[in-house]
Amino acid sequence: MMRHGFCSSMLIAGLMLAGAPVSRAAEIDPFWGNATIYFLMTDRFANGDASNDAAYGRLKDGDALRSFEGGDIQGVIDKLEDGYFRDLGVTAIWTTPLIEQVRQPQQEYGRSYAFHGYWPKDWTTIDQAFGTEANFAEMVRLAHAQNIRVIVDVIVNHAGPPVGGDDPAWPESWVRSTPPCDFATFTGTTSCLIAPGLPDIRTDSEASVALPPFLVEKWRAEGRLDREVAELDAFFARTGHPRAPQYYMIKWLTDWVREYGVDGFRVDTAKHVDPQVWAALGAEARLAYTDWKARHPSALAEEHDFYMVGEVFNFGLDDFERGIDRDYNYGDRRVDFFDYGFDALINMGFVSHAREPMPELFARYASDFEGPFAGRGMLNYISSHDDPAPLDPEREKAFENAIKLMLAPGAAQIYYGDELNRPLVALGATGDARLRTPMNWDALNTADGQASLEHWRRLGRFRADHPAVGVGRHLELSRTPYVFARRLDTAAQSDAVVVAYSASTPFTRTPAGGIFAEGTDVRDAYTGDICRVDSEDIICAGERKLALFERVPPDL
The missing domain is CATH 3.20.20.80 (Glycosidases)
Structure with a gap:
């Protein structure tokens, strides 16, 4: 089935001749x-x-x-x-x-x-x-x-x-x-x-x-x-x-x-x-x-x-x-x-x-x-x-x-x-x-x-x-509604989110857990709504049962 020879570049030829293995990374690629x-x-x-x-x-x-x-x-x-x-x-x-x-x-x-x-x-x-x-x-x-x-x-x-x-x-x-x-x-x-x-x-x-x-x-x-x-x-x-x-x-x-x-x-x-x-x-x-x-x-x-x-x-x-x-x-x-x-x-x-x-x-x-x-x-x-x-x-x-x-x-x-x-x-x-x-x-x-x-x-x-x-590292912030944060900090990338969910009672306010800075706007990626971090809580104008909070994307 193969159409191309293995020695398609000097780099690969060198690896081949040396018998060098290409091993799995020590940790999984995020x-x-x-x-x-x-x-x-x-x-x-x-x-x-x-x-x-x-x-x-x-x-x-x-x-x-x-x-x-x-x-x-x-x-x-x-x-x-x-x-x-x-x-x-x-x-x-x-x-x-x-x-x-x-x-x-x-x-x-x-x-x-x-x-x-x-x-x-x-x-x-x-x-x-x-x-x-x-x-x-x-x-x-x-x-x-x-x-x-x-x-x-x-x-x-x-x-x-x-x-x-x-x-x-x-x-x-x-x-x-x-x-x-x-x-x-x-x-x-x-x-x-x-x-x-x-x-x-x-x-x-x-x-x-x-x-x-x-x-x-x-x-x-x-x-x-x-x-x-x-x-x-x-x-x-x-x-x-x-x-x-x-x-x-x-x-x-x-x-x-x-x-x-x-x-x-x-x-x-x-x-x-x-x-x-x-x-x-x-x-x-x-x-x-x-x-x-x-x-x-x-x-x-x-x-x-x-x-x-x-x-x-x-x-x-x-x-x-x-x-x-x-x-x-x-x-x-x-x-x-x-x-x-x-x-x-x-x-x-x-x-x-x-x-x-x-x-x-x-x-x-x-x-x-x-x-x-x-x-x-x-x-x-x-x-x-x-x-x-x-x-x-x-x-x-x-x-x-x-x-x-x-x-x-x-x-x-x-x-x-x-x-x-x-x-x-x-x-x-x-x-x-x-x-x-x-x-x-x-x-x-x-x-x-x-x-x-x-x-x-x-x-x-x-x-x-x-x-x-x-x-990311998981951090539970609340049980009612259920709120958690995930944070990833590596030399290559930094990312953080907050998620809130309630199967029954809708909410407008959820703890921010210090993930987002006081006084900043955040976006609920599920609805597209812009919400505000105030008094260590994320406050939204309308009720919801599921929220996927992220920093406001730069293109918005």
């Missing part, structure tokens, strides 16, 4: 610590090109919500051009895997196709149902033009199911088909099958293996065998890695960074792979990102680090489930994934913790970020593609849950449609298909849908303008 990441399931988000809906002859004969529905990269491009993500305050887009998937259905909660992107067949090309590499390049370019980063979902743990025909089995030198994971030990979690029918890539092996014959024949038929082999030869010569499965994967995945400027990886099933693999992937991805930026010095308005966030199931803040401080507890071994290239982990505990009142939730998280998670990133969410227990599946407390997610310490993941109260239940659908309903764009034609979107937009733009929201 941009990523405060990120608002829009996670979209590409097939379910927007159909921008109906001509690819039946790619590879796939039929729409799966069980309920288990066939390809038509969403594609062009649909994402269309929404970028409309300013949808920018207006929502999104700072990064995370797509489900776009690489080529197996073509035939597999039995998973019924007859299911690989619409979700997690049954890979060829890591070096885009699945035709999602579009083309030209589409992908345009998506990244448009996102970067709006200072929005692009995160792709990466899979190293497993291949797609070998159904037969167009989806042949991987060689035994590449995959294992037994035993099933028992999740009781490190080996019983990493060197095993996480699900029936999904071949486990031998990421624990350092033994050299030949390319799978079916992949050789596929590339030959597509007219790119010689190029792909030459690139692999160059990669292994440069790195000195053995031709083991894990290093093929690392080469293929980081090519998307080096060629197109992908800004980050969301790592699927991170706890099911030896963490040393993630360290190697992160190091190579950072080299690739440095290479891409050297070739595209004006593509990004701001300089930020490459970002790697991991899905470690059953792990989160406040010692959630298998968490012990920053460690994941395998039973016979503990692993701190932040020591293996990760800038952040997904906070699987948020949907449980967010059932608490907001003051307790925020205080608990602030304590963790000043303690074991200091300088590290965690990504909160209220719903996701494979968490069977979303915070509010009926969307009964959508207004307050949006506030909890968007104003909690840490980064925020908006799962596509959270902002429009997309249904998380579907008639006839089973298992995770209920979490993967098509995007409810028709909600934009309703007053409730427009009100919900506007609520999320105001919260999202406030987050984007103020890194203190996600990474």
Whole structure:
């Protein structure tokens, strides 16, 4: 897939020859610590090109919500051009895997196709149902033009199911088909099958293996065998890695960074792979990102680090489930994934913790970020593609849950449609298909849908303008109404905000907590109102139940 040689500049050539690693920063870049990441399931988000809906002859004969529905990269491009993500305050887009998937259905909660992107067949090309590499390049370019980063979902743990025909089995030198994971030990979690029918890539092996014959024949038929082999030869010569499965994967995945400027990886099933693999992937991805930026010095308005966030199931803040401080507890071994290239982990505990009142939730998280998670990133969410227990599946407390997610310490993941109260239940659908309903764009034609979107937009733009929201020090100022401040003071930047919220009684006066100087004007970013700091309080002319106070922007 790679078009550009690695030695595209003397700088990168020097790094390459010296074998110098590009390591993760000691502390997370505040941009990523405060990120608002829009996670979209590409097939379910927007159909921008109906001509690819039946790619590879796939039929729409799966069980309920288990066939390809038509969403594609062009649909994402269309929404970028409309300013949808920018207006929502999104700072990064995370797509489900776009690489080529197996073509035939597999039995998973019924007859299911690989619409979700997690049954890979060829890591070096885009699945035709999602579009083309030209589409992908345009998506990244448009996102970067709006200072929005692009995160792709990466899979190293497993291949797609070998159904037969167009989806042949991987060689035994590449995959294992037994035993099933028992999740009781490190080996019983990493060197095993996480699900029936999904071949486990031998990421624990350092033994050299030949390319799978079916992949050789596929590339030959597509007219790119010689190029792909030459690139692999160059990669292994440069790195000195053995031709083991894990290093093929690392080469293929980081090519998307080096060629197109992908800004980050969301790592699927991170706890099911030896963490040393993630360290190697992160190091190579950072080299690739440095290479891409050297070739595209004006593509990004701001300089930020490459970002790697991991899905470690059953792990989160406040010692959630298998968490012990920053460690994941395998039973016979503990692993701190932040020591293996990760800038952040997904906070699987948020949907449980967010059932608490907001003051307790925020205080608990602030304590963790000043303690074991200091300088590290965690990504909160209220719903996701494979968490069977979303915070509010009926969307009964959508207004307050949006506030909890968007104003909690840490980064925020908006799962596509959270902002429009997309249904998380579907008639006839089973298992995770209920979490993967098509995007409810028709909600934009309703007053409730427009009100919900506007609520999320105001919260999202406030987050984007103020890194203190996600990474600043938390200070509670009042319980009635609930008022807190966030302050960020570093050598590089200074930022401070005050937030007030009451679910019942509206207010006109809130404590300023010394954040804003006496006698100054401040702006409520939620309403646009200008208020005044007087006698250590922020005083507004009209009542409100939610206020997002900031210094008056200089352009007002």
